[in-house]
Amino acid sequence: MRKKTRVVKIGNVEIGGDNPIRVQSMCSTKTSDVKATINQIKELEKAGCEIIRVAVPDMESAKALKEIKENISIPLVADIHFDYRLALESVKYVDKLRLNPGNIGDKEQIKQVVDAAKARKIPIRIGINSGSLEKELVYKYGNTAKAMVESALKHIKILEELDFFDIIIAVKASDIQRTVEAYRLLSEKVDYPLHVGVTEAGTSFSGMIKSAIGIGALLLDGIGDTIRVSLTSDVVEEVKAGYEILKALELRIESPIVVSCPTCGRTDIDLISLAKKVEERLKDIKKPIKVAVMGCSVNGPGEAKDADIGVCGGKGMGVIIKKGKVIKKVKEEELLEELMKEIKAMEDE
C-alpha cells in the first residue's frame, strides 16, 4: 500500500497523493552552457524524464535558467547551496527550488526566498545528504539515519514557521541501509511527498544495482513519490533505470512486461534468443500486457497462466497460452510469429 502523501505541483506535473511515481534526473552539463543544457534536457524528455534539475552554483547559471526554461517542456528545478541571492534570481524562472533553507542565509534572507517562492506558487525541495550534515547533529547522533531525519525536520520547521507547506523532501546517503532507514523514519513523521534516491551510487552497473535495491525496497514499503537514480554515467541511463525499477515493481507500466525463465537442463528450445527477440518485437507495443516466455513444461505452464499471453517451449514444438488456456500448438520456428500475432490482436482489442 502506497503511503498517503500531500499533492505538490511542480509546473504542470503533480507529485504525491495518487499521482504516478515520477521519474526525474539532473543535468550533467554546465548550466551556464545554455545550448548544451537544453540539448541534454531534450534528450531526457525523449527518454521520459518528467522533472529536470540543474545546478546553480553562480549568478551566470541562475540567469541562464530563463532561456533554458523557454526551450524545454518539462518542469525545471534549480539546485542551490549557501547563497540566497541565487535562489532569488532562480525563482523567477523555475518550477521548483531545491535548497536547504537553513543553509542559504540569515533569517531575513531566508524569508525573502520563501516569500518569493510562495508568491509564484513554487515548491521547495529539502535535500538532506549524509555527506553534508550539520556538525552538531553528527555530534549528537553520529552520522546516522536519525541525524539525517533530524536535519530534515529542522529545515522543514523553518519553512513551516514561514507558513510554507509546498514541500518535498529527500534524505539520501551513499549507503543503502542508512538511506532506507532514513526514509522509513521520515515517512512516519511527515506527509510531504518524498523524493527517493541513493546518492553517489557509483558507475553504471554497480550504481544501477545499488539504486534498484534502495529505491526498490522503499517503493515496496509504499514510500516514494518521485525517484531519481543517480549514476556516474550518461543521464539518459538514469531515466531508463528509473522506469525499469517502476516496471519491475509493476507500479508504473507503460509497455509490456516480459517474464522469462532462466534456462536449465530441462529447456528444449533456444530460450535466451527467443526471449530477446520477443523483447525486441515488443518495443513498439504500448499496451501494458504481461508476456511469459518459458522453456519447459515444469514451471512454464503455471507461470504462463499468470501472464496475459505466453509461449511455453518443448521438443521442436511449443504452445501459446492465453489467459490460462492453451490456444494453439505450434512448431518451434513459428512460436515467435504466432505469439506476436496474438499480441497484436490484443493490442487492437
Added chain:
Amino acid sequence: MRKKTRVVKIGNVEIGGDNPIRVQSMCSTKTSDVKATINQIKELEKAGCEIIRVAVPDMESAKALKEIKENISIPLVADIHFDYRLALESVKYVDKLRLNPGNIGDKEQIKQVVDAAKARKIPIRIGINSGSLEKELVYKYGNTAKAMVESALKHIKILEELDFFDIIIAVKASDIQRTVEAYRLLSEKVDYPLHVGVTEAGTSFSGMIKSAIGIGALLLDGIGDTIRVSLTSDVVEEVKAGYEILKALELRIESPIVVSCPTCGRTDIDLISLAKKVEERLKDIKKPIKVAVMGCSVNGPGEAKDADIGVCGGKGMGVIIKKGKVIKKVKEEELLEELMKEIKAMEDE
C-alpha cells in the same frame, strides 16, 4: 541484523548461521551433456560461484552426475521433479537435492529418498514456485504469498516427520511483491536457512533490476543465507550480479567499493572518465576499502571523509582525502596516479 538460522552443510560449504551469504547459480546446459556442463561449471567457479545446481529431468542426467561431480570443485545440487527414482540415483553423487517431497512419489518412495539423503548427510532444499502451487492451496488462499508459505510448510512437515532437518527453503514468485512477502512470512515461522531469489526474472537488464530489488529488500531485512539471481542470459552474469548485490549492501566485500557522485553543473573535472579509470585500476586490488570519487566541493569532502580514501575534484586541481583528512592537493592530471599510490600503500599495510 541478520536473522538467526541453523547451519546446513552442502559438501564443504556451510550456509546459514553466521556464514557468508553464498552466491549460487544453475547450469543452462543439458546435464546429460557432461562435457558442456563441466565446462560451464568451471567458468562459474572462476566467477566465484559457490554452489551449482543442475536439472535432472531423466535417468541419463542422473547418471551423468557422477562424472560431473568428479570434475568440479564446488558442491553439486540435483534439481528433481516428480520422480523419486531420479532422486535415488542422484543422491549417490551430489551434495544436495532440490525437490519437493510431496511431489516425488508415495509415502514409501518419499521415505526411501529421505533415508538415502540422511545416510549420506545430504541436505534437501524445498523450492516453492508460485507457478506450480498445489491446486487446493490456490483454491483456499488464491495464488498468494500465504499459499506459497503453506505449501512450503506442508513439504517441511513431511521431512520433519521422517526425522529429517537438514533443510533449506525457497519460496519464489515471478513478481517481487509476492516473493518478498512470502520470504518475510516464512522467515517468521522457520529457522531453516533460506535460499533467496526472484524466479523468471527476465532478460539481462530487467532481470538484474528485478532480482536486485527482491533479493536486496530481503537482505536488508536480514533474510537470506544464499542467493541466486535468475536471468535468461549467460549464467556467469548471474554470479556477477549476485556478488554485486552483496557488495552494494556491504554484506560481502571481496574487493574495493567505489562511491562516486552523479556529475552535475558544479563538476569541474571529467568525473565519469575518472571514476571509470579508478574502477578499472582497482580490479587487481583485493582489499575491501571504500574509495570515493567526487566531482565538487559541495558534497564531495563530506562523502570522501566517509570513505577510506578519496579524491575530490575542483578547477584544474583536486585533493586526496584519507580517513577524514586532506593529505594532498594535486593537479587534475595527477589525481588518478596519486590516488592509486595511496591505495597501493594501504593494500600493503
